[in-house]
Amino acid sequence: MIHGLKLFDDRERQFWVLHTGGWVGFALIYYLGSFLHDMRSIWLFVILLNAYAGWLITIPLRYVFRRLWRLQTWQMVLAALVCSYIVGVIWAVIKNINYWEIYKHGYRPDEWIFYFSNSVNSFSVIVCWSGLYFGIKYYQLLQQEKQNALxxxxxxxxxxxxxxxxxxxxxxxxxxxxxxxxxxxxxxxxxxxxxxxxxxxxxxxxxxxxxxxxxxxxxxxxxxxxxxxxxxxxxxxxxxxxxxxxxxxxxxxxxxxxxxxxxxxxxxxxxxxxxxxxxxxxxxxxxxxxxxxxxxxxxxxxxxxxxxxxxxxxxxxxxxxxxxxxxxxxxxxxxxxxxxxxxxxxxxxxxxxxxxxxxxx
Known part of the structure; x- marks a missing residue:
């Protein structure tokens, strides 16, 4: 219990634990949700690859969002949505490449790299990640203010x-x-x-x-x-x-x-x-x-x-x-x-x- 509390005392360590745990949870939920669709190991590999890509491309968002705290609220929300959309599109492209090149063994439709059938889903996931980031960040600042006041x-x-x-x-x-x-x-x-x-x-x-x-x-x-x-x-x-x-x-x-x-x-x-x-x-x-x-x-x-x-x-x-x-x-x-x-x-x-x-x- 005490070691667990110490683990979350360090904000840097806390971010990496939550960040990694969140993407592992995403992969697990996605696999279980599509378990009946395909039980082959190649499908699991694609899911893990997509989760790793999401883990990787959301790291820069953290450093971008740190700078957004200086903006007004509406500016911060707008900038966060734009950044989330850009990252969501990039992630959707990566997922398309993984799906058509690995899972479909190279078969792809015309203009496959711009085939954004899952772009809305990708954007939604990135928005959730962003919302959690800002929520946890706000909670940390609130706790810090309480500690300072105390x-x-x-x-x-x-x-x-x-x-x-x-x-x-x-x-x-x-x-x-x-x-x-x-x-x-x-x-x-x-x-x-x-x-x-x-x-x-x-x-x-x-x-x-x-x-x-x-x-x-x-x-x-x-x-x-x-x-x-x-x-x-x-x-x-x-x-x-x-x-x-x-x-x-x-x-x-x-x-x-x-x-x-x-x-x-x-x-x-x-x-x-x-x-x-x-x-x-x-x-x-x-x-x-x-x-x-x-x-x-x-x-x-x-x-x-x-x-x-x-x-x-x-x-x-x-x-x-x-x-x-x-x-x-x-x-x-x-x-x-x-x-x-x-x-x-x-x-x-x-x-x-x-x-x-x-x-x-």
Whole structure:
């Protein structure tokens, strides 16, 4: 199957296969249609000779027709019919020679070379050949245009995803650098140095991962833990994190750094808003064909309407929806709701995929 597809990937090879196969089919159909007329091998020889002549004289038509694409439609059709008629007449003459000289052993009527009893049939066959040529050529051009459009769409899609992903980093980087600056000012050099080291590890992970590709949730967890280590330097005991990730969910593929802006949002509006701090809980599990992820906090909460936050200045949540839309179409959900007894709960549902499933997509 794969070899057959590769065979037709090369247009030059495709032409010769179809061209030869078409004339072989013509000879077979013509012989079977006249089988009762004559079963002698000489009749089969004449048919094969006629088919070979047709195969040979239609090859120049291909190169003539290539030049006709530059003409207007009516000019192209008219020129193709004229060329087909000329080739049809030549083929009819060749068939007459084969018939009278070989099959009839030299017997021929007066003016036998211009005896065009089969000229209409010859012209019809050449017109069919021409029609098939233009039809296949048009189909190839149409497929090429579709491939070009798809390639352009894919490139735009990838650029859009990268833009969305990298829009998230400045928020986090700005906050972290401010925290490091504060630590330096208050002479907490060891803490500042540890924070710089963790920031370096996190940014290296962020830049190494292609936002177009998905990563196992296990890797995403490791990245989030690096991020949380940085935030714990800022908030110390005020920030508590709990994890509840099922074993089968750890191998599931997720968009890289899809959780970081959610957790950053929780820190900004839940942990940082209260003196005693709070807790962020992250859970993930497989349910049927879906992967369910939840991030909750026990902060003061927020105004929520139709599953969306009604506050300004949220970090990257709208970008998350756009990334999920780009990657999964309509096969996802991204809902923000009130958490009980307080806080915000963010729920994500995406298709459950592992490495092999993603390759099949």
């Amino acid at each position: 390639k352009a769409s894919t490139m735009a899609h990838q650029a859009h995803l990268k833009m969305l992903r990298y829009q998230l980093n400045p928020h986090f980087l700005f906050n972290t650098l401010n925290a490091i600056s504060t630590l330096v000012l208050i002479k907490e050099n060891d803490t500042a140095n540890a924070m710089v080291s963790r920031l370096s590890d996190f940014l290296r992970y962020s830049l190494d991962k292609d936002p177009i590709k998905k990563v196992p949730l296990e890797q995403e967890i490791q990245a989030i833990e690096m991020y949380l280590d940085i935030e714990k330097v800022r908030f110390e005991d005020r920030l508590t994190v709990s994890w509840d990730v099922a074993g089968e969910a750890r191998d599931a593929l997720v968009p890289s750094l899809i959780l970081q802006p959610i957790i950053e949002n929780a820190i900004k509006y839940a942990i940082a808003k209260t003196e005693q701090g709070g807790q962020i809980s992250i859970s993930a599990k497989a349910f049927g064909r879906d992967l369910l992820i939840e991030v909750t906090d026990n902060g003061p909460g927020a105004e929520i309407s139709n599953g969306q936050l009604q506050r300004h200045g949220g970090v990257g949540l709208s970008n998350i929806r756009e990334r999920l839309q780009s990657l999964y179409g309509n096969n996802f959900s991204f809902v923000i709701a009130h958490n009980a007894p307080s806080g915000v709960k963010v729920s994500i549902r995406i298709p459950y995929q592992v490495g092999q499933d993603a390759n099949q997509d």
